[in-house]
Structure formats: C-alpha cells, structure tokens
Amino acid sequence: MYAKQYEITLPADYDMEIIRDRVAAGGHVLDDRAGLGLKAYVIRERGVGGSPVNQYAPFYLWNDPGAMAAFLVGGGGFQNIVRDFGRPAVHHWTGIAHVAGPARRATPRAASRRLTAAPPDSDADGTGLGPAEWIARETAALHTLAAHDGVHTAALALDPTHWQSMRFVLWADTAAEDGTATEHYEVLHLSSPGLAALPDGTTW
Numbered sequence: 001m002y003a004k005q006y007e008i009t010l011p012a013d014y015d016m017e018i019i020r021d022r023v024a025a026g027g028h029v030l031d032d033r034a035g036l037g038l039k040a041y042v043i044r045e046r047g048v049g050g051s052p053v054n055q056y057a058p059f060y061l062w063n064d065p066g067a068m069a070a071f072l073v074g075g076g077g078f079q080n081i082v083r084d085f086g087r088p089a090v091h092h093w094t095g096i097a098h099v100a101g102p103a104r105r106a107t108p109r110a111a112s113r114r115l116t117a118a119p120p121d122s123d124a125d126g127t128g129l130g131p132a133e134w135i136a137r138e139t140a141a142l143h144t145l146a147a148h149d150g151v152h153t154a155a156l157a158l159d160p161t162h163w164q165s166m167r168f169v170l171w172a173d174t175a176a177e178d179g180t181a182t183e184h185y186e187v188l189h190l191s192s193p194g195l196a197a198l199p200d201g202t203t204w
Helices: 017-030 065-073 078-085 130-146
Strands: 002-006 008-010 036-044 054-056 059-062 090-100 110-117 151-159 164-171 183-191
Touching: 002 065, 002 151, 002 164, 017 036, 017 183, 059 065, 065 078, 090 130, 130 151, 130 164
Parallel strands: none
Antiparallel strands: 002 059, 002 090, 008 054, 036 054, 036 059, 036 183, 090 151, 110 164, 110 183, 151 164
8 A cells, every 4th residue: 555645735815616626527537546545635725724725635545556656657647737736746655554434434524634753762772663663653543543433544654764654534524533633634525446455454
C-alpha cells in the first residue's frame, strides 16, 4: 500500500465552487481504476472549520505502485492537474496500516490528517528499535481511532525521508471527531475501486 497526496493552495478569494464543479464532472473517472485502493477528493475552504487557506488536496491509497506511476507520469490522469494548476509537489508515504471503520458502508463527508514527527531521540536504549516502537504506538492509536462509530477508513503511512508519520481518516459525518488532527477536509467524492484489496491491519 502506498499513500499519495498533492496540495494545491488557491488564492484567498478563489471560488471553491469551481473545484466542486470540477469534481462533480470528473470525479467518477477513477471509480474503476485498476490498482487504486481509493482516492478521496478533498478540499479545505478558507474560514470554514478553522482553515486558513483554500486548497484542493486529493488523497490516494494505491495497491499497485505501477498503477500509481502510470497515473503520475504515464498519461494516466495527473496531466490534467499539471495542465490546469501547474506541477505541484506530490507527497508520498510507505503504507503501514489500513483499518476499516464501523461506518464503512456510509459515504464519507469529511476527512482528517495528522502529521507526526518521530521522537527526536529515536534510539534511547541503544537497541535500534526506537523507530519500530514509535510506529507500533502510532498503529495502536490508529486502531483506537478507527473504532469510532463515524469512521469509514483509517490509514497510517510513513515518510522515511523526513521520519514523519501520516494518519488519514475518512469520516461519515461532516464533524470529524479527531481532536489531534493537523488538517481537516471536506470530502467531495470518493473513488474506491480497490478498497477491498487494501491490507486489513498492518501491511506486513
């Protein structure tokens, strides 16, 4: 499992209905994309829910890295983003865990994300297992959060370049109950052709 997200920050006076219309017209295109676990078409709107920015920030979980590469640089869809918005930085993370929540059958309306840096002293006892113990704690927290009634899907992934974990949760209700999240989003559409193929629990 691989996680990917790009964040397109838009002008403060940007009409976010343009993005809503864009997703309404084209969001279905990836509803049957081979190799894709899910794509959440998410936005942040300035002044809504405490967001300081207008932002279009689609989030993906891929089952197949080849399909992810084809989407990015094989003419598989990302060219439309480059054409309309320029070439954004694409953040990507190695998948750690995926958990289905109690609201899996509902249509998600909100999402939350939490980015967490690894503890500064990641090998305090000299065993070299500090990073593994940190990720074990993050995984346990993911499972606890995923048990909430409103959770559709919860995922944990790792950026090993910057040693930062990323937790992304889809919620059935617009009021995402994630008080520790660093970002909150509105979900405009969910494409989930390979949702059932995502790993159940940790990826190993």
